[in-house]
Amino acid sequence: MEDFSVVYRECYPRVLAYAAAHAGRPLAEDITSETFTIAWRKLDQMPSNALPWLLGIARNLVRAARRQMWHDELTDVAADDDYAVIELRAALATLSEADQEVLTLIAWHGLSAAEAALVLGCTTATFFVRLHRARRRLRAALSTSNFDRARESWKTS
Amino acid sequence: MEDLLKDLAQAKPPAPEVDPERMERDLARITAMPRPAKTRTSLRRFSPVLVAAAVIALAVVLLPRPAPPVQPAAPPQRWHVLTQKWELMIVGEPANPYTVVLSATDERWAGPDSQVDVTQKNGEVAPFTRDDEARWETAGKPTKAPQLGGHGSVRIGPMQPAVRKIDGPEPNPFAGLPADPVELKKTLQTISGDKGSPDSLNYQTAMLAMQMMTANISDDRRRAAFEALKTVDGVRLLDRMTLRDGRSGTGVAIPAPPTFQFTGFETQLVVNQETGLPMARRNVLTSPQHGLPVTTPIFEEEYLLLERTTIDPILPHGVVVNAAPESPIIER
Numbered sequence: 001m002e003d004f005s006v007v008y009r010e011c012y013p014r015v016l017a018y019a020a021a022h023a024g025r026p027l028a029e030d031i032t033s034e035t036f037t038i039a040w041r042k043l044d045q046m047p048s049n050a051l052p053w054l055l056g057i058a059r060n061l062v063r064a065a066r067r068q069m070w071h072d073e074l075t076d077v078a079a080d081d082d083y084a085v086i087e088l089r090a091a092l093a094t095l096s097e098a099d100q101e102v103l104t105l106i107a108w109h110g111l112s113a114a115e116a117a118l119v120l121g122c123t124t125a126t127f128f129v130r131l132h133r134a135r136r137r138l139r140a141a142l143s144t145s146n147f148d149r150a151r152e153s154w155k156t157s
Numbered sequence: 158m159e160d161l162l163k164d165l166a167q168a169k170p171p172a173p174e175v176d177p178e179r180m181e182r183d184l185a186r187i188t189a190m191p192r193p194a195k196t197r198t199s200l201r202r203f204s205p206v207l208v209a210a211a212v213i214a215l216a217v218v219l220l221p222r223p224a225p226p227v228q229p230a231a232p233p234q235r236w237h238v239l240t241q242k243w244e245l246m247i248v249g250e251p252a253n254p255y256t257v258v259l260s261a262t263d264e265r266w267a268g269p270d271s272q273v274d275v276t277q278k279n280g281e282v283a284p285f286t287r288d289d290e291a292r293w294e295t296a297g298k299p300t301k302a303p304q305l306g307g308h309g310s311v312r313i314g315p316m317q318p319a320v321r322k323i324d325g326p327e328p329n330p331f332a333g334l335p336a337d338p339v340e341l342k343k344t345l346q347t348i349s350g351d352k353g354s355p356d357s358l359n360y361q362t363a364m365l366a367m368q369m370m371t372a373n374i375s376d377d378r379r380r381a382a383f384e385a386l387k388t389v390d391g392v393r394l395l396d397r398m399t400l401r402d403g404r405s406g407t408g409v410a411i412p413a414p415p416t417f418q419f420t421g422f423e424t425q426l427v428v429n430q431e432t433g434l435p436m437a438r439r440n441v442l443t444s445p446q447h448g449l450p451v452t453t454p455i456f457e458e459e460y461l462l463l464e465r466t467t468i469d470p471i472l473p474h475g476v477v478v479n480a481a482p483e484s485p486i487i488e489r
Contacts, residue, residue: 002464008187009180012180016175020170021169029176029179033183037187040187040192084167088164088167092165104165107162107166
């Protein structure tokens with residue numbers, strides 16, 4: 001139980017940040033709580049590096065929550081962000097959910113490729129291939145008409 | 158390409174602030190839940206592994222032992238108790254009395270060399286119901302109100318947290334008590350003393366047993382304390398009891414002696430059946446008083462954490478250690 005408490009306190013902020021980024025802040029605390037509840041039930045399976053495993057659980061819960069309600073993860077953006085940041089987030093939003101996930105696990109949640117692969121349940125090699133493709137599509141999105149439309153919507157919101 | 162990921166990192170949405178109270182409350186709730194039993198695995202399946210392990214173990218035993226490596230000192234283990242408290246108090250002038258609720262979080266880290274107590278964290282005194290709020294407003298929204306029937310006043314509003322540190326605290330008095338329920342009950346009765354009425358002795362004995370159950374003691378002693386508690390005269394067993402946060406457990410109740418504001422009430426202890434750890438202790442009205450119906454908890458102490466930990470005490474910012482606490486109850 002003590003080990004669980006240590007992992008809980010250490011990983012709670014990162015699981016919460018993941019849940020907030022992908023399901024929105026209103027659901028983040030509940031998803032985090034549910035993640036650790038499941039982790040407690042499966043404590044025997046918890047690896048020594050628990051974070052990717054916990055994020056894998058959180059990921060399933062985020063997906064379940066998204067099936068139940070519409071959510072746009074960019075709605076939480078602070079109004080005073082600079083234009084480049086807004087541009088990049090808007091471009092990210094035009095990508096598929098899978099591409100967004102690959103990119104944000106590295107760029108936003110600070111995981112290594114091996115850890116991110118664990119979260120997604122794929123091999124590290126597969127992850128690198130998916131990351132390469134996702135980066136290419138993000139770069140492309142920064143200069144497509146879709147992105148221009150997204151940029152227009154940001155200007156007016 | 159790397160630059161793109163760096164740029165994306167800059168576009169990370171701000172991390173949400175962790176609500177420490179919610180975090181600890183959830184931890185307490187989660188760890189109070191039962192975990193599924195481990196799956197039994199056939200020994201036969203692992204027999205080759207077991208044989209190999211036995212051979213290695215034998216070889217290790219027969220080999221000359223090297224000098225033991227120097228181990229770094231283990232961090233001290235502390236008994237960590239996190240409680241959320243609520244208490245009702247009747248205040249105001251006799252012509253316009255109203256009820257206020259005192260709520261606060263208390264935390265204790267008790268180690269062999271020092272004990273740290275954090276009290277009145279997130280503390281507040283506020284009118285209990287909307288009706289009470291209306292009466293408080295009628296009274297002119299005072300920041301302090303006299304206790305009805307008492308000699309003090311109650312500060313209404315936020316409480317200031319306090320931190321007390323004791324170096325060289327007294328050793329845990331419950332650790333050496335008998336682990337046999339019958340012997341333990343006799344010992345607790347002796348500690349309670351033979352002054353006063355039998356009811357008073359029974360209540361004191363029950364309170365000691367409840368206090369012992371929240372202390373840093375072995376599991377067999379905790380079980381013994383609960384068994385002893387059940388056999389104290391006047392104690393009755395309660396079935397499934399539900400707490401404010403939805404958790405439930407079994408419990409016991411014993412009629413409580415009156416205070417200056419309340420007369421008919423009983424003290425209940427709710428226990429987690431799986432772990433044997435107490436979940437809450439509360440005083441619950443058994444007769445309506447001051448407009449409060451039967452079963453209203455007039456005092457409640459919910460144990461969010463009762464655990465052994467090596468984590469250093471976490472102190473609230475900006476609070477001077479061992480400064481005089483600013484009690485919500487003040488002289489009139």
